[in-house]
Amino acid sequence: MIKHIPGGVCAATGFTAGGIHCGIRKNRSKRDLALIVSETPASAAAVYTKNLVKGAPLTVTKQHIADGYAKAVICNSGNANTCNADGIQVAEEMSRLVGEALGIAPTDVVVASTGVIGQPLDVTPIKEGIPALIESLSTDGSDTAAEGIMTTDTVKKEVAVEFTLDGKTCRLGGIAKGSGMIHPHMATMLVFITTDAAIAPQMLQKALSSDILDSFNMVSVDGDTSTNDMVTVLANGLAGNAEITAEGGDYTVFCQALAAVTTELCRMIAADGEGATKRLECLVTGAADTATAKTVAKSVICSSLLKAAMFGADANWGRVLCAIGYSGGAVDVNRVDVSFRSAKGTIPVCVSGAGIPFSEEIAKEILLEKEIDILIELNSGDATATAWGCDLTYDYVKINGDYRT
Amino acid sequence: MIKHIPGGVCAATGFTAGGIHCGIRKNRSKRDLALIVSETPASAAAVYTKNLVKGAPLTVTKQHIADGYAKAVICNSGNANTCNADGIQVAEEMSRLVGEALGIAPTDVVVASTGVIGQPLDVTPIKEGIPALIESLSTDGSDTAAEGIMTTDTVKKEVAVEFTLDGKTCRLGGIAKGSGMIHPHMATMLVFITTDAAIAPQMLQKALSSDILDSFNMVSVDGDTSTNDMVTVLANGLAGNAEITAEGGDYTVFCQALAAVTTELCRMIAADGEGATKRLECLVTGAADTATAKTVAKSVICSSLLKAAMFGADANWGRVLCAIGYSGGAVDVNRVDVSFRSAKGTIPVCVSGAGIPFSEEIAKEILLEKEIDILIELNSGDATATAWGCDLTYDYVKINGDYRT
Numbered sequence: 001m002i003k004h005i006p007g008g009v010c011a012a013t014g015f016t017a018g019g020i021h022c023g024i025r026k027n028r029s030k031r032d033l034a035l036i037v038s039e040t041p042a043s044a045a046a047v048y049t050k051n052l053v054k055g056a057p058l059t060v061t062k063q064h065i066a067d068g069y070a071k072a073v074i075c076n077s078g079n080a081n082t083c084n085a086d087g088i089q090v091a092e093e094m095s096r097l098v099g100e101a102l103g104i105a106p107t108d109v110v111v112a113s114t115g116v117i118g119q120p121l122d123v124t125p126i127k128e129g130i131p132a133l134i135e136s137l138s139t140d141g142s143d144t145a146a147e148g149i150m151t152t153d154t155v156k157k158e159v160a161v162e163f164t165l166d167g168k169t170c171r172l173g174g175i176a177k178g179s180g181m182i183h184p185h186m187a188t189m190l191v192f193i194t195t196d197a198a199i200a201p202q203m204l205q206k207a208l209s210s211d212i213l214d215s216f217n218m219v220s221v222d223g224d225t226s227t228n229d230m231v232t233v234l235a236n237g238l239a240g241n242a243e244i245t246a247e248g249g250d251y252t253v254f255c256q257a258l259a260a261v262t263t264e265l266c267r268m269i270a271a272d273g274e275g276a277t278k279r280l281e282c283l284v285t286g287a288a289d290t291a292t293a294k295t296v297a298k299s300v301i302c303s304s305l306l307k308a309a310m311f312g313a314d315a316n317w318g319r320v321l322c323a324i325g326y327s328g329g330a331v332d333v334n335r336v337d338v339s340f341r342s343a344k345g346t347i348p349v350c351v352s353g354a355g356i357p358f359s360e361e362i363a364k365e366i367l368l369e370k371e372i373d374i375l376i377e378l379n380s381g382d383a384t385a386t387a388w389g390c391d392l393t394y395d396y397v398k399i400n401g402d403y404r405t
Numbered sequence: 406m407i408k409h410i411p412g413g414v415c416a417a418t419g420f421t422a423g424g425i426h427c428g429i430r431k432n433r434s435k436r437d438l439a440l441i442v443s444e445t446p447a448s449a450a451a452v453y454t455k456n457l458v459k460g461a462p463l464t465v466t467k468q469h470i471a472d473g474y475a476k477a478v479i480c481n482s483g484n485a486n487t488c489n490a491d492g493i494q495v496a497e498e499m500s501r502l503v504g505e506a507l508g509i510a511p512t513d514v515v516v517a518s519t520g521v522i523g524q525p526l527d528v529t530p531i532k533e534g535i536p537a538l539i540e541s542l543s544t545d546g547s548d549t550a551a552e553g554i555m556t557t558d559t560v561k562k563e564v565a566v567e568f569t570l571d572g573k574t575c576r577l578g579g580i581a582k583g584s585g586m587i588h589p590h591m592a593t594m595l596v597f598i599t600t601d602a603a604i605a606p607q608m609l610q611k612a613l614s615s616d617i618l619d620s621f622n623m624v625s626v627d628g629d630t631s632t633n634d635m636v637t638v639l640a641n642g643l644a645g646n647a648e649i650t651a652e653g654g655d656y657t658v659f660c661q662a663l664a665a666v667t668t669e670l671c672r673m674i675a676a677d678g679e680g681a682t683k684r685l686e687c688l689v690t691g692a693a694d695t696a697t698a699k700t701v702a703k704s705v706i707c708s709s710l711l712k713a714a715m716f717g718a719d720a721n722w723g724r725v726l727c728a729i730g731y732s733g734g735a736v737d738v739n740r741v742d743v744s745f746r747s748a749k750g751t752i753p754v755c756v757s758g759a760g761i762p763f764s765e766e767i768a769k770e771i772l773l774e775k776e777i778d779i780l781i782e783l784n785s786g787d788a789t790a791t792a793w794g795c796d797l798t799y800d801y802v803k804i805n806g807d808y809r810t
Contacts, residue, residue, distance in 0.1 A: 053730030053738045053758070083726055085759045117723025118760040222709040224724070225731035304627040304709070305805055312806025318522025319629070321488055325458030326630035333458045353458070354490050355523040394799045400710055401717030 001163065002260045008142030008158030011173035012196035014039045014238040018136025019148025022129025024078040024121070033126060034148030035133050036073040036192055037102060042234035044070035044110065045205035047212055049229035055080050056087025057111045058230055060095065064107045068201030070234060073110040073192050074098045074133075075149050077177070081113040081121040082227045093123050101130050110232050114151055114177060114190050117227060146175040149190055152399055153179045157268040163257040165250045166241035170197040172257045178269040179221065191216070191231040191265060197254055198237030199244040207255050208233050215262035218294065218387040220302045221273035222396070233258075270388035271371075275395030278310055279371050282387045286378040292329040293378075293385035299327030300374060300387070307392035310372060315340055315363035317349040320374060335379040342369035406568065407665045413547030413563030416578035417601035419444045419643040423541030424553025427534025429483035429526070438531060439553030440538050441478040441597055442507060447639035449475035449515065450610035452617055454634035460485050461492025462516045463635055465500065469512045473606030475639060478515040478597050479503045479538075480554050482582070486518040486526040487632045498528050506535050515637050519556055519582060519595050522632060551580040554595055557804055558584045562673040568662040570655045571646035575602040577662045583674040584626065596621065596636040596670060602659055603642030604649040612660050613638050620667035623699065623792040625707045626678035627801070638663075675793035676776075680800030683715055684776045687792045691783040697734040698783075698790035704732030705779060705792070712797035715777060720745060720768035722754040725779060740784040747774035 009017050019034040044065040048058045064070060074094055081087050091111045099106035113121065136144060146156035160173025174193035199207070212231060237243065244250050271279035282301045287293035300306060303323040309316040317338045324331055338350035344366045349358050366372075414422050424439040449470040453463045469475060479499055486492050496516045504511035518526065541549060551561035565578025579598035604612070617636060642648065649655050676684035687705045692698035705711060708728040714721040722743045729736055743755040749771045754763050771777075 051727065051730040052736060053726050080723075083723060083755070083759050116721075117727060118755070120760075224708055224710045224727060227723075227727050227730060303629055304801075305629045308802050308805030311802060314806065316521075318485075318488060321458050322456065322522060322629060322632050325456040325632060331457060350488070350523065354488050355525075392802055392805075394802050396709075397713050397716060397797055397799050397802060400713030400797075401719065 002257050003162045005160050005162045005171065007160045008146060008173045008175050009036050009192055009194045010139050010142040011160030012171040012194045014196055014236045015194045016137040016139055016141060017145035018133060018138060018141040019144035020129055020132050020136050023125035024076055031144060031148040032076055032078045033129055033133055034075045034145040035098065035137060036145055036194065037137060038071050038194070038234055038236040040236050040238065041069045041071055042236035043068060043199055043201040043204045044232065044234055045201060045208045046230060046232040047208060049226055051225050051227045053083065053227045055082040055113060055228035056084065057081055057091045057113045058228065059088060060091040061110050061112065061230065064095065064109060069108065070110050071104050071108040072098055072102060073112065073232065075112040075190060076126060077114050077149050077151050079113060079115040079119060079121040080117045080228050083118040084120045086120065090121050090123050094126055097127055097130050101134050112190055112230055114149060114228055142175060149175065149177040151177060151179065152274050153177050153272055155272050157265055159261045159264040161257050161260045163253055165197055165239070165253055168239045168241040170195060170239040170241060172197065172261055174261050174265055176265045176269055179272055179274045190228065193233040193261060195233065195235045196237065196239040197235055198239065198241050199235045199254060203244050203251060204233055204235050207258055211255065211258050211262055215259065215266050218298065218385065219266045219270055220298065220387070220389050266388050270390050273390030274399045275393040276390030277393055278391045280310055280374060280389045280391065282374045282376065284376045284378065285384045286380055287383040288381040290383045290385060292331065293383045295327050295329040296324050296331060296376060297385045297387035299323045300376065301389035304392055307389065310367065311391040311393050313364050313367035315349055315360065315367060320376065321350065321353065324376065331378055332380055337377040337379065339375040340366055341373040341375055342366045342371060344369055407662050408567045410565050410567045410576065412565045413551060413578045413580050414441050414597055414599045415544050415547040416565035417576040417599045419601055419641045420599045421542040421544055421546060422550035423538060423543060423546035424549035425534055425537050425541050428530035429481055436549060436553040437481055437483045438534055438538055439480045439550040440503065440542060441550055441599065442542060443476050443599070443639055443641040445641050445643060446474045446476055447641035448473060448604055448606040448609045449637065449639055450606060450613045451635060451637040452613055454631055456630050456632045458488065458632045460487035460518060460633035461489065462486055462496045462518045463633065464493060465496040466515050466517065466635065469500065469514060474513065475515050476509050476513040477503055477507060478517065478637065480517040480595060481531060482519050482554050482556050484518060484520040484524060484526040485522045485633050488523040489525045491525065495526050495528050499531055502532055502535050506539050517595055517635055519554060519633055547580060554580065554582040556582060556584065557679050558582055558677055560677050562670055564666045564669040566662050566665045568658055570602055570644070570658055573644045573646040575600060575644040575646060577602065577666055579666050579670055581670040581674055584677050584679045595633065598638040598666060600638065600640045601642065601644040602640055603644065603646050604640045604659060608649050608656060609638055609640050612663055616660065616663050616667055620664065620671050623703065623790065624671045624675055625703065625794050626675070671793050675795050678795030679804045680798040681795030682798055683796045685715055685779060685794045685796065687779045687781065689781045689783065690789045691785055692788040693735070693786040695788045695790060697736065698788045700732050700734035701729050701736060701781060702790045702792035704728045705781065706794035709797055712794065715772065716796035716798050718769050718772035720754055720765065720772060722760070725781065726755065726758065729781065736783055737785060742782040742784065744780040745771055746778040746780055747771045747776060749774055
């Protein structure tokens, strides 16, 4: 059984976290620096953006966790430290400062940055903020850490679960930031996950690499794949279960717990998409294979036209069919059924690729809700997939029309 | 020499056109039916959307021009005749009505529809409108035909050129509609081109199929590939040149004339993108090969984040780098230079993949113009490509939030 619990990245035994305003951002009420620390060495795994333009912190993190272990995560918001000539140097310096303050090796530090691309990141405010950052660490500091990594996010994103491995109670929790430039490809946004489960680094990496294919890689806010996407997991083993070193029952339970957290974070990221008023979830069933189901779900959730229609609560299912048609998936469009669903009910709008009569009034009532499911039955097999996204609104344009200034 | 002339689809000898309001649309001041007629049989070529969901008129047109010839084009706006159970029947009936009225075979009619998807198209107003439609035909009727095919377009799109083949003066002109659901793949929007040049059907098809790879396939307004995209060319040979039946000097000149018209129509479609306030043109140079140049240009022009930044006249070049990075093109990002250009001047903002100091004031002045070029030098070869698009604005969301009602 997987039970939701509070605590975010501090839910697991042996983790503390904190966040402060150090001065990277001008707005003094906005935290811009976060730290997560494990009291013992933790197995570490990470996945990174597939964008060829990669933030310097990703390169440094990759080197630091090459040995499979880490003890701390530092992350600033307000500046992505990407496309800067001195990027690597700054990311290394951030690791060195944290290592020195915590008395650990700089190579045991995961480093991340998020914010505007292409403006040099001045390390001075971070350096001067380190004492206050260390001071902020506590077992209920997940909240402030989650705030410290936010950019255009309007809500902080934290989830944690409790589960049992080898008779021991384990906990796994995460925080995420992500609102715009969201169209992950093999990695995503910034997500930091901690657990006290004992799991060997290579199994942790396997679990994470597999999980993201169905979680973060199925989210899209705007079709733009960020340069700084990264998901990391630290597992310190303090729950006391026998270390997971191979596939089997314990590994399966661990993967389920991981999926419970990542899926919920996906929903939160989609709902908080830049300017979004609605969370969209596209559920594809009856596909010939999983690849087709995913391709279709992702194509529909990415359609600007459908996203704008959802903003207007307009049951324009022709745009769903259109997006299925250009998805690249091998679909028999004459078998496709489409329905819209929300807390108000479900309304079928298309059967066998053609429109059916439906009440526009009822459709409107369903689509005025904040959480809309787009149900697509391909009637061609048993494979399924889910993708998450949001509507396209005036505010998306407003937020992104003048982000830098 | 290729000279721009007025006249649109009636610039070429032997073509008449016209457009009327027949009642498919409720707004009586908006024409919704257009006709183009060649007085003699014309070589016919067409390219169609790659969307698996295809409008019924495309299927019917494909059959009708399978023999390489046609004499007329009928097109309605206000309804796409797509995803309807009786779609083929309605498209055939439209051809039959035109054939009967003109005294030509129904199979010599190209038929097209554009508008909302998935609502049955009632053929009655078309049937009742045929006499007035025939009446509207004239050698200066290109304007009204161009109006008759508009949907959310705000301006009509017509271009024509004059050139010489085999010592004879030839003319080639076209009209286009396209504003939303614009992300062509091997075909596009609705474009009807006429010419009095003599060219064999297979050479006409070759010229068109090759042309669209650099013209319409390089336009994107919103990333949504329409179900009804189609480009057709009718060539009636009345200019009297020796028929082009193989590659060579005349074929090359013909392709240049065709490109002059299609490229200008691309610019017009991009500038009139739904809600657009600016036309964007992305010019990629120094690519290792043409495929890479095109991939990069298309990726940049499609980025929602960059499009929103351009709306805000924000020189956010990091978003250009980001879109290059996720384009899928094999690019050395450390060699990339980026500049923004408009009628006000050119400003370099990124050299060798990193930002350089620049005046935000001058950048703003350049980006406040209506026509912006994004110049990308990859410094890796000689290949180039151009893609066209537009900014992402509040009005795009408004137009598409409630299109059907």
